Amino acid sequence: MSSFLNAFDSTAPADRWRMTRDRLLGDDPLPFYAELRDHRPVLETPEVTLVTRFADCAEVLRRHDLFSVALYKTKQGTYWMAQDDTAEHQRQKSVMYAVLDREDVPGIRREAAYLAASALDAADGGPVDAIATLTRAVPVELVRRRFGFADAEPADMLEWSYWNQRDAFWNQPFDDAFVDDPTGVVARREAANVEMRSFLIDLVQRRTVALEAGRPVDDMATRLLRLSNSGAVRFDPAAVMLNLGGLLIGTVETTSHAVVNALEFLSRDPDRLAAARAAARAESDGALDALIFEALRFRPAFRFFFRRCERDTPLARGTDYERTIPSGKTVLAVTHAAMFDPAAFDGPDEFAPGRSPTNTFHFGLGLHECLGRAIGAAMIPEIVRSGLLLEDWRPAAVERRPGTVPHNWSWTWETPASDRPVCKQPA
Template identity: 55%
Template sequence: MSSYLQQLETTPADQRWPLARQWLDAEPLAFTRELRDYRPVLMLPEVTLVATDRDCREVLLRPDLFTVRLYRPKQGDYWMAQDDTTQHWREKGVMRAVLDLESLPHMRAWVGQETAHRLTAAGDTLDVVNDVTRAVPIAFVQHWFGFADSDANALKRWSYWNQMDAFWNQPFQAPGFATPDQITAERNAANTEMRGYLSQLIQSRAAALQAGEDGSDMVSRLLLLSGSQAIRFDPKAVVLNVGGLLIGAVETTSHGAVNALAFLMADPERLAAACAAARDDDTAAFDGMVFEALRFAPAFGYFFRTAERDATLARGTDYEIVVPAGTTVLALTHSAMFDPAAVAHPERFDPSRALRDTYTFGLGLHECLGRAIGAVMIPEIVRQTLSIADFRAGEIDRAGGPVPESWPWVRNAEGSAS
């Protein structure tokens, strides 16, 4: 054993997880490399850390054994808070069908135009987070998901507090930007506002449909499906799922785009290659750079699950261990993407890697519903920013929280992002 595990062993038990959490935030690759080598399943009082690709897959591909129980107090009756239920499969299937993935090329073109417009219209200063990486997904939701008459600031607030409460305000976490109760109160207030807006939106869309107006937007398509009674999908399900589209589209897109930009810009040679690829009409090579950047700097370094019964991990190895029922398990997918047993030359920046070989959009039953849209929106935002932006980047500000809150850039007379 070397430094990290030795430090943990000499640290009082109630301080080990806070220390490990600091390492996961500040030096994740070095810490998790040691875990893979010496303690691939590390049991701490609050959580169990799972570091290898093999065991991360076991956790994420066994929803019968490792569940999203911790989602339920945050997401209520929404299907994403369920594992392998009829409602989960039915509503997820419906939402996948109405996402209109045939329009992905048009969606990407729209995102490119919207991003370019916001960059070229900026003055001498630009907040990349609030002016671009959050603003473009919000505009996307308004244009493509049927929220055209909504207030952008309200959409941002509703998405933000739901994300903060569900994914960053769990019992094993220690949010630094607000107390747990404050975060939950903000989410409750946001959802009250959002339900009121969505109820009015659905009523207006239903009236428009009865009047013979076009029903091509996503809300209208869901209402048509619900009204047909061809499948169980009542108005309550419409409200929940339309809200879920908003919540899932904004903050994770912004976080991913900022992380990819920051990683590509951190090395001059990598930045030059990315800028050259960004100007090429063939986007495949550039997209590979973005997703490889997100392997090094993912928006989510782990996914959490709860063991519903005693579970064996690292089976058949010298580290085999039984994780007791009720344990909160963190599948350290950032570590898994650097596991040499699963990834060739993991330390090498290799844009030719397949996106499917990463955990960028999750894995298994709870893989990101909008992964196909995210897979064009994130790289296109980054591509346009590197192609057009003539700014000098400042420091990313997370305001004590888990996501980028602002990133000031100043106009660069030399004419390229730096």
Template identity: 25%
Template sequence: TTGNAFVHHDERSGTWTVSGHPEILAALSDPATFSSNVPRLVGGDAGDDDGNLVQMDPPGHRKLRTLVSHAFTPKVVAGLEPRIAALTTELLDDMDGDVELVSQLAHPLPVIVIAELLGVPASDRALFRKWADVLIAGDAEFTAKDEDGAQKQRFEKLARDVQPMVEYLIRHAHERRAEPRHDLLTALVQAEVDGERLTDGQLVNFATLLLFAGHITTTLLLGNTVLCLDEHPEQAARIRADRSLLPGAIEESLRLRSPFTVLARVTNTEVELGGQVIPADQMVLLRVRTANLDPRVFARPDEFDPARDPNPHLSFGRGIHFCLGAPLARLEGRIALNLLLDRFPVLRTDPADPPVPLPSPNMTGVASLPL
């Protein structure tokens, strides 16, 4: 391994890792050099216009992002508040005795919200959960080396496993073409970029991204924040007494337990970063969770401080790919956690029945959280 403290090259895996806050900001601010089209390195490239926004580069990215931003405005998100509160209350009412936060609240709430937003029946949520598990299971460690074609095979297997979901989404999209409604799927089938409509493939890839990005991460955020409060009872008491501290607590949960631990990029050209020269066509892993502890940016980085201000964590990314769903995730977090604290005067983990961590190398969170 070579490199300075913040930029490393790992000979074994062939990847570069960046773990400093300013170094990651520099990479995220330069999408022309640090491409998001990661699959191209391992032969999984579906082209620049496949509709998977998070893996697209300019100019295709800008076109699609502009289009979907129109359907995903702050006004649309703010309008969801009463619905999110009603759904949370229903889910809390269904709890009796023992609480398992993930299955009873943290998973169903964001799934129902995103399903309702897209316009697919929330009653299909068992299906979404199954597909989400498939996607998490397929989320192997990023590496640039693929000598035996293992990564390519993994991509192909994942593509086969999610085929039922693809067919499901295409069926719903076709129904919206024939019969428009007031939902995001209709907005997407009707949307035009430079006079062009989205293809079925683009539409499905974007809807899949929303289903995945829009609910797994928020599930993790809810569980992670409850874990932070459990670890810091004195702060939890402060927050209970003064709910205006809750948004800051959610930001600290995002910072310390970033749901995505790492973002991946590929270099288009040779570039200098943190005093290192990275050649073209390299896999570069941006360790956002580590950068969130960078002492050059965060005083007392290990401390959970709901009053930390500013809190420039990188857990929603930065730059052109900055999380489109951040306002929604924050809103869901604030509403759900407020109502959860109201409902349970005491909310602690049980050492005899500990939380089960998520089986994914690139994500931070719990698969189950008994309380």
């Protein structure tokens, strides 16, 4: 038996989740994960059960019939992502996949590169909070330009996005002991959604008038309204608004978190940082992307995904650690741990750019895999690149709250914009 598990077993059950959570969200959780994978791959506490091996995490995320997203329903209401394999889920997700045209992704990447470079040029060496100025600001501006939010205030969009993410991911029942004011977080999310809904009602009305007048605006709102008005598929204006809001909420915080984690990890090792800077200056995107997504294996935006067990379910069948997960139990698929499982990765502890992204959990897995996977895979590297091009970049420590979410990150640098590669505005 190892150090954590000795302490865990000698701790009162009521205190076990707290000590486990401290290790799960700590700065260096990899030794903790290895201990669990080796000695107790399914760890049970009164509040949650943790799963840490690759095969078991994959089963939890793929078996939506047994491990559901029911915990999202009180946060996201009727939104299809809070449903499992329903007709509405499949219909609305299919519509969104269709209108999030993959042919648009290269243009989105170029636009992200331009916006990131412009944000740092305007900052003129700092000091600057990179999260407010860059890692959140760039995805917000892309949402404004591409998804129909051109008339929204960026500060409002940040509020709408932040409080929805905060409530959904960091204000669940198993978080109650660690959140100062859980009901206050819910109230902030509800207030944000009242404001966002008011904006979206007005947006849909204006885009409808423009369509009827033969002067359509080329954005996501118009694409969805055209489809809605066609009657070809059941997708009413309420669904248009709900999905436009979902695009904002799903884009900003997750992109920011991934960018910060990748940059922070690369910066901790001089050799990795030098390789990343060389890749950032090269014309090919492949080497840079490989470095960034391997960095995110070590420091993912999400260390776990949570699900609710819908009926008594055996997990890890046929192994010496098989357990039956009881109905109603919250399960944490600790995918960060799973990405270091030697049963699924060669040399998992080695930093090895070029691993297949299809064997990672960066964008989730199964029915609830990230809708914007292709867009995120384009945006994230370009925002990271902008930081790597600051040769004398001096970042402070990242301030994170709640949990592992980046909140503030002060940067300074001296490299003038004229010494960095020119990034032209896309046509």
